[in-house]
Each structure stands twice: as C-alpha cells, then as structure tokens.
Amino acid sequence: QVQLVESGGGLVQPGGSLRLSCAASGRIFSIxxxxxxxxxxxxxxxxxxxxxxxGNTNYSDSVKGRFTISRDYAKxxxxxxxxxxxxxxxxxxxxxxxxxxxxxxxxxxxxQGTQVTVSS
Numbered sequence: 740q741v742q743l744v745e746s747g748g749g750l751v752q753p754g755g756s757l758r759l760s761c762a763a764s765g766r767i768f769s770i771x772x773x774x775x776x777x778x779x780x781x782x783x784x785x786x787x788x789x790x791x792x793x794g795n796t797n798y799s800d801s802v803k804g805r806f807t808i809s810r811d812y813a814k815x816x817x818x819x820x821x822x823x824x825x826x827x828x829x830x831x832x833x834x835x836x837x838x839x840x841x842x843x844x845x846x847x848x849x850x851q852g853t854q855v856t857v858s859s
Contacts, residue, residue, distance in 0.1 A: 748853030
C-alpha cells in the first residue's frame, strides 16, 4: 500500500512560477522513478517530466527550458519547479511513482492531483 500526496498547485498569473511537491509513503522497498503528468479539459493525460533514481530526466517539448524536475529519494519526494507559466499550462497535475513494494512486486501509483490555473 502506497500513497502519494501532491501540494503546491494554485492560481498564478502568466509569467509566474509555482513549485509542486509529491511525497510518497507506505510500504516502499524502493522507488525506480517518479514523474509528473497533466491533463487539461478535453485532452489526454500527458507526461510533463520524470526522473529516475540515477538522475536521468525526460521532459515534454512544451516545457523544456521552463520546468525542472528534481527529487529527494531519501524523503521519497519529487518536485516540479515551473517557471514562465502560460495559460496553456493550466491543467490538473498528478504525481506518479514506479514503486517496488515487495521482493517481487513492482507497480505504478498515482496521487489525487493538484490543480494549476494560469490566468490574469
């Protein structure tokens, strides 16, 4: 049993910044990777960024140069620093973790999501 809790969403003006956090807790043997996804109304959920335990990162082309993902695996936590926000970034942002929960069990878990709204 693993739980992910996101925080840091809210309303921000275009050009502003937000920092999202996601903390995992529960029966965790190891976390292979953590990432952020987002879903806007009428669109499919898409990967924003993810990071593996060795520090390798992936970013959506739409956020490269503006967003930065980082992690503190000692705290089972991942962060997403979002700068130069635009209205197109408005979406529900959800945290995902690829978790080893037992000697032979590996699966993905999702947080409840946090809303990010970019508007003047």
